[in-house]
Amino acid sequence: MSETVVKIENLxxxxxxxxxxxxxxLEIKEGEILGLLGPNxxxxxxxxxxxxxxxxxHEGKIEVFGEKMKPESYSLKKNIGxxxxxxxVFDTLTVYENIDFFCGLYIEEKALRKKYVEEAIQFVELxxxxxxxxxxxxxxxxxxxxxxxxxxHKPKLIVxxxxxxxxxxxxxxxxxxxxxxxxxxxxxxxYTSHYMEEVEEICSRIVIMDKGKNLAEGTAEELKxxxxxxxxxxxxxxxxxxxxxxxIRQLKHVYSVEYSEExxxxxxxxxxHNLIHVMDYLQExxxxxxxxxxxxxTLNDVFLEITGKELRD
Amino acid sequence: xxxxxxFFKTLKKRSVSVIIYFMIFLALSVLMSGNGKKxxxxxxxxxxxxxxxxxxxxxxxxxxLYDYLSxxxxxxxxxxxxxSISDELFYQNVxxxxxxxxxxxxxxxTGKYEDIVENxxxxxxxxxxxxxxxxxxxxxxLSTYMAAGxxxxxxAKNTLKNSEITADVKLYKVQGASEEKSSAYYYYLYIPYVxxxxxxxxxxxxLLIFRKKDLDWRxxxxxxxxxxxxxxxxxxxxxxxxxxxxxxxxxSLLLYRTDILTGKGALFILNSxxxxxxxxxxxxxxxxxxxxLNAMNMxxxxxxxxxxxxxxxxxxxxxxxxxxxxxxxxxxTYWYVVNNEAIDSFVNTTxxxxxxxxxxxxxxxFAVLFFxxxxxxxxxxxxxxxx
Numbered sequence: 122m123s124e125t126v127v128k129i130e131n132l133x134x135x136x137x138x139x140x141x142x143x144x145x146x147l148e149i150k151e152g153e154i155l156g157l158l159g160p161n162x163x164x165x166x167x168x169x170x171x172x173x174x175x176x177x178x179h180e181g182k183i184e185v186f187g188e189k190m191k192p193e194s195y196s197l198k199k200n201i202g203x204x205x206x207x208x209x210v211f212d213t214l215t216v217y218e219n220i221d222f223f224c225g226l227y228i229e230e231k232a233l234r235k236k237y238v239e240e241a242i243q244f245v246e247l248x249x250x251x252x253x254x255x256x257x258x259x260x261x262x263x264x265x266x267x268x269x270x271x272x273x274h275k276p277k278l279i280v281x282x283x284x285x286x287x288x289x290x291x292x293x294x295x296x297x298x299x300x301x302x303x304x305x306x307x308x309x310x311x312y313t314s315h316y317m318e319e320v321e322e323i324c325s326r327i328v329i330m331d332k333g334k335n336l337a338e339g340t341a342e343e344l345k346x347x348x349x350x351x352x353x354x355x356x357x358x359x360x361x362x363x364x365x366x367x368x369i370r371q372l373k374h375v376y377s378v379e380y381s382e383e384x385x386x387x388x389x390x391x392x393x394h395n396l397i398h399v400m401d402y403l404q405e406x407x408x409x410x411x412x413x414x415x416x417x418x419t420l421n422d423v424f425l426e427i428t429g430k431e432l433r434d
Numbered sequence: 435x436x437x438x439x440x441f442f443k444t445l446k447k448r449s450v451s452v453i454i455y456f457m458i459f460l461a462l463s464v465l466m467s468g469n470g471k472k473x474x475x476x477x478x479x480x481x482x483x484x485x486x487x488x489x490x491x492x493x494x495x496x497x498x499l500y501d502y503l504s505x506x507x508x509x510x511x512x513x514x515x516x517x518s519i520s521d522e523l524f525y526q527n528v529x530x531x532x533x534x535x536x537x538x539x540x541x542x543x544t545g546k547y548e549d550i551v552e553n554x555x556x557x558x559x560x561x562x563x564x565x566x567x568x569x570x571x572x573x574x575x576l577s578t579y580m581a582a583g584x585x586x587x588x589x590a591k592n593t594l595k596n597s598e599i600t601a602d603v604k605l606y607k608v609q610g611a612s613e614e615k616s617s618a619y620y621y622y623l624y625i626p627y628v629x630x631x632x633x634x635x636x637x638x639x640x641l642l643i644f645r646k647k648d649l650d651w652r653x654x655x656x657x658x659x660x661x662x663x664x665x666x667x668x669x670x671x672x673x674x675x676x677x678x679x680x681x682x683x684x685x686s687l688l689l690y691r692t693d694i695l696t697g698k699g700a701l702f703i704l705n706s707x708x709x710x711x712x713x714x715x716x717x718x719x720x721x722x723x724x725x726x727l728n729a730m731n732m733x734x735x736x737x738x739x740x741x742x743x744x745x746x747x748x749x750x751x752x753x754x755x756x757x758x759x760x761x762x763x764x765x766x767t768y769w770y771v772v773n774n775e776a777i778d779s780f781v782n783t784t785x786x787x788x789x790x791x792x793x794x795x796x797x798x799x800f801a802v803l804f805f806x807x808x809x810x811x812x813x814x815x816x817x818x819x820x821x
Binding site: 210 | 447651
């Protein structure tokens with residue numbers, strides 16, 4: 122059985138009258154990529170800052186690698202890599218010097234550090250830019266430098282706080298591929314984002330957070346199975362009598378039927394081929410229709426159903 | 435020692451601005467030390483006027499007046515015609531032409547000496563007016579002797595003798611301003627301005643970079659203990675500050691070797707070293723109060739100029755009103771300046787020695803005070819950030 126890398130129990134963090142993290146619980150096993158998903162202000166970053174001992178907290182317990190995490194837990198910190206939302210590098214140092222500096226905070230041995238720095242540069246594909254100063258780099262390259270600075274010392278636990286914010290699609294894909302590669306190399310990863318597609322793409326387990334609470338957790342499939350909506354069908358129809366709407370509502374798995382602006386929306390709570398039943402009914406009744414499409418549930422639907430609001434602001 | 439290296443690499447990137455400051459400050463310091471010295475070289479000196487005497491009487495008394503003028507002024511020989519007089523005055527070969535008219539001696543003897551001499555002088559000449567009064571005084575004396583029954587020879591002899599009597603001139607000036615100061619005094623007077631400005635743009639801005647929240651947190655997340663990080667940063671600041679100070683001391687040795695290689699010179703150096711500690715603490719404190727590099731550059735100007743003007747570096751304390759001086763006493767630069775003056779006028783008395791030591795003590799109290807405030811601000815900041 123995998124070892125527990127991070128254990129957060131009943132974490133409470135208040136800012137004056139605001140409860141940023143509210144009795145939050147989390148356990149992360151070795152080798153996992155855990156996605157912390159939630160809208161802005163949901164408490165993701167605060168939770169991570171508490172985990173890293175950058176912020177104090179009012180209640181609860183945090184353990185990393187089986188030990189209580191404190192600001193002076195330097196032996197634990199040796200195995201943690203952090204990539205913050207904002208790029209945190211020295212403008213006065215080159216790409217190489219920046220990575221060397223941050224790696225040097227963990228690795229004192231010069232030869233080993235040099236090897237690690239070279240590997241990190243290779244990993245984020247910044248070889249052609251290693252003598253560049255950060256101001257000369259594009260947003261995407263800067264993000265990659267930011268990542269290299271956080272992972273050069275080969276940590277066992279990597280915390281990435283929204284690393285793809287304001288990044289072009291190409292750099293974003295590179296970053297996501299890189300995270301998967303780091304995980305393959307054995308690192309446990311905590312990844313926060315409010316981009317559900319990213320989380321769905323790379324995370325082995327997802328925690329949905331809002332108002333500082335852990336609302337649901339599981340794999341993407343598990344979370345989607347948990348909600349009532351299994352399929353949403355959209356059909357363009359000129360006119361639809363009320364009688365037909367009632368009849369469609371009686372079809373198997375259908376739990377919601379709406380018709381507005383010449384569009385029929387049918388929501389189903391089970392089954393995989395609900396569209397065919399609706400189409401059969403319309404053809405039987407001789408109702409002509411235009412464009413037809415069906416959507417499977419997304420994490421946004423999960424979030425919408427759990428919290429009653431959209432994931433993205 | 436990664437932090438140490440990064441400190442100096444970052445400083446290297448900012449070296450242009452630091453060097454520019456250094457050069458400007460240095461030029462100012464040396465220039466002002468020269469100017470300041472000239473301004474206070476106030477000594478009493480009797481003015482000598484270039485005067486031409488045209489003696490048309492050729493009497494004993496007219497010769498006596500000539501002798502008097504040749505003793506006290508600079509006599510220039512010119513021709514006795516109108517054109518020559520005009521030319522000599524125009525070309526400024528003479529400033530004053532005295533014509534002793536025929537009947538001069540007779541006029542003195544009868545006491546009617548108002549119209550016995552005539553003069554032509556450069557218009558609005560102050561020295562000319564001064565000479566008028568001197569000649570009037572001389573003629574009055576001659577006339578007095580003659581009226582008292584002295585012969586012309588005796589009257590001439592006595593008046594001439596009296597004119598040789600000089601009085602001791604004592605210039606009363608505001609305390610402190612009258613004494614001539616050494617070059618080292620002026621050089622070291624401007625050091626606080628230089629140190630604060632340079633260190634604030636150099637050290638201050640680097641401290642600010644290290645305190646940027648994201649960078650600070652990234653370093654905090656590392657396995658390097660906080661105490662070690664802060665100690666290395668402080669050490670780097672100390673090394674840079676000490677090197678800056680040492681450069682100034684070496685320069686003072688090169689420029690004012692004779693002044694510096696003395697007991698006083700050593701005290702000047704010690705005073706600046708003590709002030710270096712004040713400046714370092716002050717900059718450490720300010721680095722917690724400002725948030726951006728622009729603000730730090732602005733603070734460098736405001737603080738260095740403010741402390742220099744109010745502390746008596748640019749404006750001598752004796753020219754300040756009492757209330758301003760009272761206020762200045764809460765500034766470290768005031769005590770530095772006061773000590774600088776005490777050192778300059780140091781003649782090895784116990785009282786002076788104690789005054790200098792007391793001033794060192796007060797400067798050190800400022801250094802400790804700023805450092806304690808900095809620690810408090812650091813703690814408050816850490817608490818605020820840590821939540």
